[in-house]
Amino acid sequence: MGRERAGASAVSREDVGRTAARWPGRDRVGRAGLYAAGLAVVVETAWLLLKLPGAALVSDLGALVVAGWAALACLGAARRQPPVRCFWLLLAATMALAMIGRTLWTVLRLVGGGLPHTLPVGVLFVAGLVTGTAALLCSVTAPRTAVGRVRTLLDGVIVGLALIPVGWMLIFRDVAMADLDEPLRTAGLLYPMFDLMQLTILVAVIGPSRPVWPVLTLLGASLTVRAVGDTAYVSLAAAGTYQPGRLVDVLWPLSYLLIGLATRLGPPRYRADPDEAAESPLPPWWRVALPYLPVGGAIVAVVLASRPDGYVPQPIFIAMMALLATLALRQGLAANENLRLVGRLRQLAYMDQLTGLPNRLAFTRRLRAALLGTNRVAVLLLDLDGFKQVNDRFGHTTGDTLLTGLSRRMRRAVGADGMIARIGGDEFAVLVTGSPPAEPERLAERLLAALQPSPGEELVGVHPSASIGIAEYGPQHISDTDLLRDADIAMYAAKAAGKSAYRRSTPALRESAVSRAELIADLRRAVDEEQLRLEFQPIVDLATGAVRSAEALVRWRHPRLGLLSPARFLPLAEETGLILPIDRWVIKEACRAAATWQDRVPTATVAVNIAAAHLRRPDLIATVTEATAGAGLAPRALTLELTESALIEGSDAVLDRLGQLRELGIRIAIDDFGTGYSSLSYLHRIPATELKIDRSFVSRISDDARAYATVEMVTRLADAFDLGVVAEGVETERQHDAVAAIGCVQGQGYRYGRPAALAELRAVLTKAALPGGGGSSR
Incomplete structure (x- = not known):
């Protein structure tokens, strides 16, 4: 039998049938x-x-x-x-x-x-x-x-x-x-x-x-x-x-x-694959x-x-x-085949199969060898921006093709000035050595220029940019791991600066990254070690001044850094997924706190902010029901505040989940309303009970006609949808008068009270509930 070319397609039975049809007597x-x-x-x-x-x-x-x-x-x-x-x-x-x-x-x-x-x-x-x-x-x-x-x-x-x-x-x-x-x-x-x-x-x-x-x-x-x-x-x-x-x-x-x-x-009814032999399992012993x-x-x-x-x-x-x-x-x-196999395995061990570049292992070996010399050593760490979207939109085949093309461009841009390797999915590293070595900044500029899309590629929309971090070996580095860590820190700084840029590692960047990592590690222990606490800011009736609700705000009393504001640690919690256990703790503690004032002011509710990540989880309903039932709190006394952007990104499953919460009696508030882009199209679908006008509009309401018109428009829109309105960030008397004149029902801000501990809020509620206390909610 003659040897057909590797990879030739097997003949189908239809081909045989067509051949027989041309010579009907042959069969x-x-x-x-x-x-x-x-x-x-x-x-x-x-x-x-x-x-x-x-x-x-x-x-x-x-x-x-x-x-x-x-x-x-x-x-x-x-x-x-x-x-x-x-x-x-x-x-x-x-x-x-x-x-x-x-x-x-x-x-x-x-x-x-x-x-x-x-x-x-x-x-x-x-x-x-x-x-x-x-x-x-x-x-x-x-x-x-x-x-x-x-x-x-x-x-x-x-x-x-x-x-x-x-x-x-x-x-x-x-x-x-x-x-x-x-x-x-x-x-x-x-x-x-x-x-x-x-x-x-x-x-x-x-x-x-x-x-x-x-x-x-x-x-x-x-x-x-x-x-x-x-x-x-x-x-x-x-x-x-x-x-x-x-x-x-x-x-x-x-x-x-x-x-x-x-x-x-x-x-044969299958194709002869040239790579099949390499992927076939080992033959049986016999x-x-x-x-x-x-x-x-x-x-x-x-x-x-x-x-x-x-x-x-x-x-x-x-x-x-x-x-x-x-x-x-x-x-x-x-024996000859074994030697060739060893050579091939050695090549595979140090080469990336997709791009043909050296892999992480080869790069690490070269870097360690370079650090033993006396020449200057610098590392450029490059990460493609938006590459995940390419895979999600066009598939991994297109992503692989793009990676192959970009690796060729980067190899040409680096040339003889360094060694480029692929060390991860869309991560590349360049090792620069020599005496004198090439300037890492100029090399980074060449790499960014090489990654710029051509006019045709801009139309396709699948060409990512890159962020580059540069680190040069110095006395502060003990090993290659330290050098790569600093390059990684600088690379993330380039991403934070707007991407398609490069940054050099500095002591300030390194110290900031170390502090950030330490803060994340401390945050993981904060819930278990009871370092978190709640403060409550009242939400009042603008007509009577009576406290109608209170928003629970989480604070972190760090054992070394003292009291930290939410802006200091909540973004880290959202990045690392720690926001989920924090949300659960806040919901549980807020319900327990609200249960303590129900005997004095039964109509006063408690509001809790929910992160977008928690909104997408199917166990949100179980978390809320367990918290209210455990505290003995009626579901109507709990309001979940959801940001407008989280609702815009929500799927039909999220909207169904919110509908189930409303059926249980839980109230839904859209927080920071007016800062999104398309909530108006979702408003008729979201089972909300109230809108909270963002403080950025309220702060300018007395001086900016456009801000005044925006607050007025949102108030009328809420009336049309039969929703309550809360004006956030009311700090002055003029702002209070303006939102009251527009028709806002409730307000929140320093004008009515700063965030305080539960004991202070209960004192305010108790005073308001006494006969002659004014603003009684009874």
Whole structure:
């Protein structure tokens, strides 16, 4: 079988069908030939079983006819299946050689009257073995490299040579040495040896993880039948009892028939993947040990065949010498392959497979080696901005293509001034050394310029920018890890500065990053160690001054830094996900606090801010219900304040979750209203109960006509949607008068009270609830 090119597509059954449609009579002719060949084998078998006259001639003619038909069938298969055409052509040549050899055998037998063990017959037999073995080595599952094919061939030769001493002991041991003087007769032992060699190759070429092509299965059955026939023939010929026309003669045409039958099967139904061999699992142990298992039997056979004086029959001696030479060649080939594999593995260990750049391991090794020298060493750490959006929008295939192109640009930009490596998904690093070294800032500018999109790429919209951090090795660095850490800190500073920029590491940046990391670590312990506390800012009725609600505001009393405002630690909590346990604690404590004033001011509620991350979690409802039930607080006494931006980003599942909270009685307030972009389109869907006008409008209401108009518009909008309105950030009397005149119902700010502890809020509520206290909510 000819070797199809790696990666060629397998022929589909539709292609075969179209071929048959162009020659409608071809398929009928093929079936007729198969029936005729099968009939020939059946007739020959019956003739030999009944021992009718002319059995030898019938046997020879049957084998000749079936071999000729199998050759034609293989030629037809070669035309129908172009990707595996060479495979079928080699099998056709094998069958043609078998037919020619059988013809010569028959003629010489009829002329000479005996078994024609002649050189021409042997040459034809060996030629057929060569073409048949070449077909096996060119099958769709055979090794794709020349070294792999040679190794597989040697495996088969080792098995065949190892079985020669075993066959000698089984067949020729009891034959007188005088009867073995005819070389061509004793050479008949090579027949089964070559059959077993081809069977070994067939087993070796069938991939352990690939689908087995049914053609190879039938080919294995054909080789097995032929091996049985050749073994029986050699045994009978050695004993001098073989006569043409015996039942064993049916096995050869039967093996040809199986090959012809294989041509009726379809082509391979999978693609030959050039990288499949690298990804295939390890073969089973018996596949690895297959060529070496018969060697032990060969050694035992040599010992048994040796005479007491140490004489070893010449065929066994030659076979063992050839076996040792083949084993040495096979082991040398294996050692060479191992060396190449080690080199390939070393290359893979230090190379990024997508971009071809050095990977993190190679970069780290080069960096550590550079730090041992005396030259200046600098590191540029580069992170692509917005690359995740490329993967999310266009898929990872487009992202990989983009990464490959960008890596080529960056490699050209760096040139000989440094070593660039890919150390992460969209992270790259450049090592700058030398005396004098290239200026890292100029190199960073070249990299940013190289990453600028061309006009065509700007239209596509898939070209990210980059942020670069620069760190130069100095006395403050103990190891390469410290240098990379500083470069990483500088890179994040570049991102914070607006991206598509570079920043050099400075002591101030490093100190800020260390402080930030320490603050995050302390924040993780804050909830468990009860370092958080709540303060409450009243929300009053603008008409009466009565406290209608209170917003719970979290504070952090740091054991070393003192009282920290929310602006200091809540952004860190949101970045790290710590906002979720903080939110849960705030909801629980706020409900417990509100339960303590319900007996004095039953209508006063408590408001709690909820982060966007918590809003997207399905356990929000369970958190709220457990907090209210645990505190014995009615759900109507709790208001959840959600930022406008969080609601805009919310999905339908978020809106459904808010609807379930409203059904429970929980109130929903939209905080900082007016700072978003599209809440008006969502307002009719959000199950809100009130709007909180952002303080940025209230602070300018007395001096800015536009701010006044905005507050007035929001108030009217709330009235249209039957929502309550809270004006935030009311600090002066003029602001109070303005929002009251507009029609805001409630207000919040320093004008009515600063955030205070629960005890102070309860005192205010108690005073307001007393008769004559003014502003009573009763």
